[in-house]
Amino acid sequence: MKKDDGLELSGVKEIARRANVSIATxxxxxxxxxxxxxxxxxxxxxxxxxxxxxxxILARRLxxxxxxxxxxxxxxxxxxxxxxxxxxxxxxxxxxxxxQYGIKIxxxxxxxxxxxxxxxxxxxxxxxxVDGILMAPSFIEESLEFIKACQDLKIPYVFINSDIPxxxxxxxxxxxxxxxxxxxxxxxxxxxxxHGKVLIINISKEIDNYHHLLRKxxxxxxxxxxxxxxxxxxxxxxxxxxxxSVASLLDELLxxxxxxxxxxxxxxxxxxxxxxxxxxxxxxxxxxxYDFLQExxxxxxxxxxxxxxxxxxxxxxxxxxxxxxxxxxxxxxVSKTYFMPIDIITKENYLFYRN
Amino acid sequence: MKKDDGLELSGVKEIARRANVSIATxxxxxxxxxxxxxxxxxxxxxxxxxxxxxxxILARRLxxxxxxxxxxxxxxxxxxxxxxxxxxxxxxxxxxxxxQYGIKIxxxxxxxxxxxxxxxxxxxxxxxxVDGILMAPSFIEESLEFIKACQDLKIPYVFINSDIPxxxxxxxxxxxxxxxxxxxxxxxxxxxxxHGKVLIINISKEIDNYHHLLRKxxxxxxxxxxxxxxxxxxxxxxxxxxxxSVASLLDELLxxxxxxxxxxxxxxxxxxxxxxxxxxxxxxxxxxxYDFLQExxxxxxxxxxxxxxxxxxxxxxxxxxxxxxxxxxxxxxVSKTYFMPIDIITKENYLFYRN
DNA sequence: TAATATATCGGGTACGTACACGTAATAGGT
DNA sequence: ACCTATTACGTGTACGTACCCGATATATTA
Numbered sequence: 001m002k003k004d005d006g007l008e009l010s011g012v013k014e015i016a017r018r019a020n021v022s023i024a025t026x027x028x029x030x031x032x033x034x035x036x037x038x039x040x041x042x043x044x045x046x047x048x049x050x051x052x053x054x055x056x057i058l059a060r061r062l063x064x065x066x067x068x069x070x071x072x073x074x075x076x077x078x079x080x081x082x083x084x085x086x087x088x089x090x091x092x093x094x095x096x097x098x099x100q101y102g103i104k105i106x107x108x109x110x111x112x113x114x115x116x117x118x119x120x121x122x123x124x125x126x127x128x129x130v131d132g133i134l135m136a137p138s139f140i141e142e143s144l145e146f147i148k149a150c151q152d153l154k155i156p157y158v159f160i161n162s163d164i165p166x167x168x169x170x171x172x173x174x175x176x177x178x179x180x181x182x183x184x185x186x187x188x189x190x191x192x193x194x195h196g197k198v199l200i201i202n203i204s205k206e207i208d209n210y211h212h213l214l215r216k217x218x219x220x221x222x223x224x225x226x227x228x229x230x231x232x233x234x235x236x237x238x239x240x241x242x243x244x245s246v247a248s249l250l251d252e253l254l255x256x257x258x259x260x261x262x263x264x265x266x267x268x269x270x271x272x273x274x275x276x277x278x279x280x281x282x283x284x285x286x287x288x289x290y291d292f293l294q295e296x297x298x299x300x301x302x303x304x305x306x307x308x309x310x311x312x313x314x315x316x317x318x319x320x321x322x323x324x325x326x327x328x329x330x331x332x333x334v335s336k337t338y339f340m341p342i343d344i345i346t347k348e349n350y351l352f353y354r355n
Numbered sequence: 356m357k358k359d360d361g362l363e364l365s366g367v368k369e370i371a372r373r374a375n376v377s378i379a380t381x382x383x384x385x386x387x388x389x390x391x392x393x394x395x396x397x398x399x400x401x402x403x404x405x406x407x408x409x410x411x412i413l414a415r416r417l418x419x420x421x422x423x424x425x426x427x428x429x430x431x432x433x434x435x436x437x438x439x440x441x442x443x444x445x446x447x448x449x450x451x452x453x454x455q456y457g458i459k460i461x462x463x464x465x466x467x468x469x470x471x472x473x474x475x476x477x478x479x480x481x482x483x484x485v486d487g488i489l490m491a492p493s494f495i496e497e498s499l500e501f502i503k504a505c506q507d508l509k510i511p512y513v514f515i516n517s518d519i520p521x522x523x524x525x526x527x528x529x530x531x532x533x534x535x536x537x538x539x540x541x542x543x544x545x546x547x548x549x550h551g552k553v554l555i556i557n558i559s560k561e562i563d564n565y566h567h568l569l570r571k572x573x574x575x576x577x578x579x580x581x582x583x584x585x586x587x588x589x590x591x592x593x594x595x596x597x598x599x600s601v602a603s604l605l606d607e608l609l610x611x612x613x614x615x616x617x618x619x620x621x622x623x624x625x626x627x628x629x630x631x632x633x634x635x636x637x638x639x640x641x642x643x644x645y646d647f648l649q650e651x652x653x654x655x656x657x658x659x660x661x662x663x664x665x666x667x668x669x670x671x672x673x674x675x676x677x678x679x680x681x682x683x684x685x686x687x688x689v690s691k692t693y694f695m696p697i698d699i700i701t702k703e704n705y706l707f708y709r710n
Numbered sequence: 711t712a713a714t715a716t717a718t719c720g721g722g723t724a725c726g727t728a729c730a731c732g733t734a735a736t737a738g739g740t
Numbered sequence: 741a742c743c744t745a746t747t748a749c750g751t752g753t754a755c756g757t758a759c760c761c762g763a764t765a766t767a768t769t770a
């Protein structure tokens with residue numbers, strides 16, 4: 001059985017036939033190149049409309065010698081946290097799917113605790129030919145500077161995992177932080193009902209990521225307010241991310257406040273809190289945190305962590321690359337924001353979770 | 356910048372050059388066609404190995420006149436439940452992505468309450484040329500008959516949403532039912548703690564889908580057993596799916612058992628239970644059920660339903676078609692089972708859920 | 711008027727693969 | 741020895757698009 005069974009004609013050849021011109025002329029119109037009179041151009045455009053011509057991507061990519069250079073700029077996978085391993089996996093999955101279409105992905109990593117590494121990587125990036133960028137704009141000031149350069153060079157960029165709104169990015173792919181915190185509060189409330197205090201902990205070394213955590217905190221508080229919950233909310237910031245610092249602060253907090261029923265950790269470092277609770281044999285405190293990390297999963301299995309909220313970091317990476325691909329290669333419009341689902345992971349469903 | 360910047364040669368042409376034969380001979384070897392001496396064949400195979408030759412899918416699909424016919428056989432979207440709308444959406448999304456690669460999808464639907472419609476559709480399917488099938492094996496006996504015919508015709512088939520194990524399907528894509536019920540129990544227990552009875556309700560007209568629900572029930576009970584929960588579990592089967600039947604049975608049950616704390620409905624018909632609870636102004640019963648249907652979401656918003664468990668039916672459809680595509684067109688191996696994640700949907704995160 | 715520039719277009723080849731067809735060499739049969 | 745089959749290849753065209761290179765016609769300039 002052959003492809004043309006349906007006897008539908010289309011393609012540049014048919015357009016050329018109808019317009020009584022050559023294929024080359026049709027091609028010029030399609031690519032908006034010069035060398036075509038307005039009359040024939042309009043005629044051809046009309047025929048394209050009429051036929052609802054869809055270019056054959058296969059033939060297009062095969063014939064085109066153009067090679068697309070995509071660049072990613074994300075935090076390196078540190079010993080501190082392997083969070084960024086997941087987006088990288090997604091990026092590599094996308095890469096393997098589209099590399100045969102003439103797309104090359106250059107990978108740049110920076111140290112989350114060092115702005116200068118971010119800046120120096122951005123400099124390197126712009127030394128080469130770049131068609132599109134997928135980046136995590138962790139440092140706001142430095143990111144703004146970088147995207148200004150990109151705008152001048154007319155290089156489109158996609159934000160991943162955290163957003164800088166109204167910066168004319170091609171799109172943002174990542175969590176909606178407010179509702180993420182809001183859900184965290186619901187889970188906390190579910191766990192302890194209306195009794196006991198709840199503790200919010202931000203564990204972050206870098207002040208720049210802080211607005212991130214704050215937005216989650218807002219959502220968290222909003223839930224208790226919206227639902228008229230009277231639980232007292234206590235907040236703690238921890239700038240030193242090592243275990244000992246976390247432990248000593250927790251120790252202090254738990255002696256001051258005897259009736260804490262639940263702890264909400266606003267990022268993936270919930271495992272260090274879990275470690276403390278386990279070591280201290282504290283079992284009457286419910287714990288909620290973020291991200292499908294191996295360490296966190298272990299405590300989820302132990303019932304030390306009750307809920308993990310996760311937003312498919314791997315899919316974020318995958319979709320980020322695909323957004324560039326669809327926009328630049330397939331010339332398809334992509335939606336400005338793609339909020340990831342806010343997934344709830346428990347001991348009972350983690351086995352089936354796809355990061 | 357051109358594609359061949361990397362100066363890497365490959366492709367049949369290069370293989371032919373190295374083997375000192377023509378392209379056609381290489382092509383014969385690649386497609387395992389006859390007309391090549393063992394000596395040259397082995398030589399060419401060795402070179403292919405050495406070069407790690409990856410055929411160019413673009414050129415392959417462009418040059419090939421072969422048209423793939425995929426068939427889907429799933430329940431029709433009934434007024435009773437729009438559940439199958441989601442998988443169909445996923446199928447159509449996949450279709451739009453791969454139709455340009457010479458793939459056509461023929462859609463067959465059957466009535467979930469009528470085995471004969473299933474059988475008659477299977478007969479129709481086999482009248483035409485079919486390269487692969489995506490089906491929901493709702494009726495076991497009839498499905499077994501059908502896939503026997505498929506095996507004879509060497510047509511690969513993918514199961515979706517429910518499985519018939521050890522039937523040599525290309526793969527199964529759908530939920531793992533036991534853990535799904537297990538999670539339901541955890542959520543129920545979370546909602547009512549250790550007090551009160553829990554009620555399991557199977558609402559299903561067709562006895563054939565019943566094993567489905569039973570497996571979930573097993574998981575549900577297992578949770579309570581594993582965790583030494585003493586809550587009494589009451590079970591109810593409802594064969595008449597109309598609201599009045601459901602309502603009258605619930606009425607009866609709730610008068611007999613005064614202290615029911617939570618209800619677990621094993622499928623998407625949880626909305627009818629919700630409707631009853633709302634109409635009866637019963638607020639002290641927590642409700643857990645299945646699937647992201649508009650009706651269910653409304654009750655989720657009203658706080659009548661507490662949790663919905665959902666397993667991405669749309670993605671199931673998408674992945675089902677893609678599994679066929681990858682296996683038949685790209686000649687890539689696909690894993691035998693792909694269990695969908697078991698997602699928890701609440702009032703706080705439903706806005707961001709991707710079905 | 712002739713030379714030259716510019717605008718408008720067509721011919722033809724290439725991308726990497728599939729496959730129909732032709733051809734040469736060998737084998738087997740009479 | 742001749743004819744026929746069979747085996748083992750090579751040649752060439754097609755898929756739909758991109759784009760180089762030229763050809764022709766018209767406009768501009770000296």
